[in-house]
Every structure is written in C-alpha cells, then in structure tokens.
Amino acid sequence: MTTSTSKRPEDQIRAEAQRLGFDLCRFTDLDQAWPAAARLGEFLDAGRHGDMGWMAETAARRAHPQAMWPQARSAIVLGLNYGSDENPLAALADPTRGAISVYARGDDYHELIKGRLKQLGGWLGARFGGELKVFVDTAPLMEKPLAERAGVGWQGRHTNLVSREFGSWLFLGVVLTTLELAPDAAEPMNCGSCTACLSACPTDAFPAPFQLDARRCISYLTIELKGPIPREFRTALGARIYGCDDCLAVCPWNKFAQAGHEQKLAARDALRAPSLAELSRLDDPAFRALFTKSPVKRLGRDRFVRNVLYALGNAGERNLAAEAQRLLDDPAPVVRGAAVWALSQLLDPAEFAGLRAARIAGETDAEVRAEWDAALPVDTEATA
Incomplete structure (x- = not known):
C-alpha cells in the first residue's frame, strides 16, 4: 500500500511551520560542497568585515554547517515576511526625522523567531525523533547560502536573499537536524540584468555585483562600528540613524511582498519617523x-x-x-x-x-x- 504524500515528514513539518506563523519552509541536505566558504574567505582576506573580528574568529566553523555540528544531516530553513506596510524610504522625506531600518521598527525578531523555532523543534523531536539545533542569525552559520540551496530564494547582487513571494523582506531561521529529509530544489538567480540595488547604495558599498564591503555599508557604520563614523560617509548617512534599507527597498521583486501577505511584525508608531x-x-x-x-x-x-x-x-x-x-x-x-x-x-x-x-x-x-x-x-x- 502506498503511503499518501500528505504523510511525508516534509509535508507535516511544513504544515506545522505554517501553523506557527512562518511564511516559508524548505529543506536541504548538507552533503554537498559549500562554495559559500570560499566567498567568505575572500571577504575576510580583503578586510571587508571591518571591525567585526568575530567573523574571522569563527571562519572555520562557518566553512560548512557540519563544521559546526558534524552530526547534522539536513537543514530546515524557515522564512518570515517582514515587509513594511509603507515605502521604507518614505522616512527619508523629512530630514528632521530619523530613519530606522524596517526590521528594527518593532520587537526584536531574534526573540520572535527563536521562540517559534523552539516550538517547531519540540514538535519535531516528539514526532520524528533525532537531534536538532536551532539558529537565528547569532551563531556562526551562514543562513543565506542555506536558504538559497533549499529554494527559499536566491542571493541577489546586493548579497541579500530575494524571494519570488516576499522580495528582499525575509527573516531567516534554521533548524539543523540529524534526520534525513528530502531536499527541495535550489532557487536559481532571477535578477536578470537588474542592478537597481547596486545603484541605490548611498556609500557605494558594493565593489562588484554579489560583493559587499561592510566597511562602507551604512548598516555596518551605524550598528557595528563602535567609534566615530569616518567623515567621508557622514553626509551620505542622511537621516539614517539605524541601518539602511535602500538596496532592499528598490528591489522589483518587492511588489509581491505586499500582495495578500499578512504583516506579522508591526512597526511601533514611535519608531516610524521619530x-x-x-x-x-x-x-x-x-x-x-x-x-x-x-x-x-x-x-x-x-x-x-x-x-x-x-x-x-x-x-x-x-x-x-x-x-x-x-x-x-x-x-x-x-x-x-x-x-x-x-x-x-x-x-x-x-x-x-x-x-x-x-x-x-x-x-x-x-x-x-x-x-x-x-x-x-x-x-x-x-x-x-
């Protein structure tokens, strides 16, 4: 007797992830080579990580998901839409008001997603067994290459993940597990000849497509850099006081992010244009x-x-x-x-x-x- 496809573990996991509020759930195996490690090495060798010394210190663990956890066999990659209900660049219209990056206008996404991942992990362990670890942006795990391999989206020329359904507005969470799960097909790069994201950068932080020099990025300068921001970039900051959405906001794929999707991460009115x-x-x-x-x-x-x-x-x-x-x-x-x-x-x-x-x-x-x-x-x- 053939088992119904609705009983496949992957389908059950997707259904549970949706119930917990995630917008996307995809799977990938971890047995293939990891070209992202070579790209990370080039980034570090060029010093483009700036003062983020922790990236160099954890480079060996970032080289492959199994370098961090050898027992891992599959990755469950979750996406949560955080697209804004207004033009993210509208905050720049009044220079007397500050522009805070969309992701930071509400509650901390780390806590929101980590809580949901733990719920998913608890359900997963009880249903299918195996060991697992959950990750939200703070461990030495490169989520974007995993998401690309799992078919969540693709890394655009601005190095951020782009989704057919949600444009450039996805938070990512990952569950690594010892379970053998059927992988989804990877998503090809669908940016065509568009370079809008590169042209939009106020500080020319992209030395070439698919490359970022964090030392020139306003998100790095306003968040990661501890001392004075270099004088050459101060005027380009404009009213951006925490992060920068310019390269994300101009992505043409964003038109799908607002079409029929629930806004799960509401901005606080006090942080829209303070x-x-x-x-x-x-x-x-x-x-x-x-x-x-x-x-x-x-x-x-x-x-x-x-x-x-x-x-x-x-x-x-x-x-x-x-x-x-x-x-x-x-x-x-x-x-x-x-x-x-x-x-x-x-x-x-x-x-x-x-x-x-x-x-x-x-x-x-x-x-x-x-x-x-x-x-x-x-x-x-x-x-x-």
Whole structure:
C-alpha cells in the first residue's frame, strides 16, 4: 500500500511551520560542497568585515554547517515576511526625522523567531525523533547560502536573499537536524540584468555585483562600528540613524511582498519617523525605555545618539544647532565628537570657529579635539 504524500515528514513539518506563523519552509541536505566558504574567505582576506573580528574568529566553523555540528544531516530553513506596510524610504522625506531600518521598527525578531523555532523543534523531536539545533542569525552559520540551496530564494547582487513571494523582506531561521529529509530544489538567480540595488547604495558599498564591503555599508557604520563614523560617509548617512534599507527597498521583486501577505511584525508608531531633536535628548534610562524589546537597544545610548547627531548635521536646520551644542558636554567622547561635526554643518564658519575657540581648551579627549580641528573651516585661523 502506498503511503499518501500528505504523510511525508516534509509535508507535516511544513504544515506545522505554517501553523506557527512562518511564511516559508524548505529543506536541504548538507552533503554537498559549500562554495559559500570560499566567498567568505575572500571577504575576510580583503578586510571587508571591518571591525567585526568575530567573523574571522569563527571562519572555520562557518566553512560548512557540519563544521559546526558534524552530526547534522539536513537543514530546515524557515522564512518570515517582514515587509513594511509603507515605502521604507518614505522616512527619508523629512530630514528632521530619523530613519530606522524596517526590521528594527518593532520587537526584536531574534526573540520572535527563536521562540517559534523552539516550538517547531519540540514538535519535531516528539514526532520524528533525532537531534536538532536551532539558529537565528547569532551563531556562526551562514543562513543565506542555506536558504538559497533549499529554494527559499536566491542571493541577489546586493548579497541579500530575494524571494519570488516576499522580495528582499525575509527573516531567516534554521533548524539543523540529524534526520534525513528530502531536499527541495535550489532557487536559481532571477535578477536578470537588474542592478537597481547596486545603484541605490548611498556609500557605494558594493565593489562588484554579489560583493559587499561592510566597511562602507551604512548598516555596518551605524550598528557595528563602535567609534566615530569616518567623515567621508557622514553626509551620505542622511537621516539614517539605524541601518539602511535602500538596496532592499528598490528591489522589483518587492511588489509581491505586499500582495495578500499578512504583516506579522508591526512597526511601533514611535519608531516610524521619530524626531531627531527628541532623540538627541535621550539619556540612558529614556533610551532603554523607548527601545525596550527592540534590537536598537543592543546598540546602546551613546552610539545611537552619535548616529542621531550626524543626522542632525545633515538636516540643515539652523534651529537644531542648540540640540547639538548641548551635547558638547556629554560624558561620552563619541557623542561629543559627533556633536562637533553636527555643529560644523549647522553653524556659519565664523560662529563655529568662535565656538571652537571657547571649547577646545577644555576638551581632554584627543579624538574630540581632532574633530574640532578637522571641522574648522580652512580659511579660518585656529585658536589653540
């Protein structure tokens, strides 16, 4: 007697994943070669990971899923749509308001997806046995190549995953298991000749299609970089204060992301386009309160206000200078340095030079003093 295809383990797992709220569920085996390891090696050798030293430290474990867990035989790759209910770039229309990346406008997706993965894992173990491990973006596992191999989507020229159904807006979760599951077909690259994502990057972070130099990426600069953001990129930040959606938002495949799909990760109204002036006044308790359960909270108040100050400088509104000047007395040097740059953009040259003359002697941090000197107009004589 032939077993009904509806009784296949893969079909049962897909049904349970859908019940838990995942939009996509695909499978792949782990026995093939892993070309993603070679690409990672080239990325690291070129130093394009910047200050993300953990990527180099875990490179050997990232080389193949079985390098991290030799017993793994299959991967279950889950996708969750986080497409916005509005144009993600609309937040850039008003330069006095901050633009926060779509994924960070609501609750932390790590916690949301990890909870669902644990539920799926518990069900999977009880139903089919075997061992398993769940992953959400924090372990040395390259989810995007796995997702491509499993047929969830393909890696576009912007190096992000693109889906036929959800465009560039998918969170990924992975379950590695000792079970032998039937693999799905890989998804071919379907970008055609389109290069919109590459052209949209404000900082030219793509040295070539399918390559990213993280050191130039606004997401890296505003989230991963601990010190001052290099001066060459500050103007290009615009009002982007946490991450950047430009290369994702222009993808033509996104037109399918909004067609009949439920919005499962609602943005908080307070984070859609918050006032830069109000954000600049956040002390640590207020920052923690505003970003409770948000991925932004992990950034910390000082680096976040650093980003806000660069955006204030880019706003070009003279009346915002008072917000930046108040932060010249902030305890954090990275905040004071960003305040100096913001003021150099908002004040006329003579006024800025006078402010420098009044403040430079009292500044003890070498990097902040360097900010004062670098921002001084070339035709204005510096006063020590």
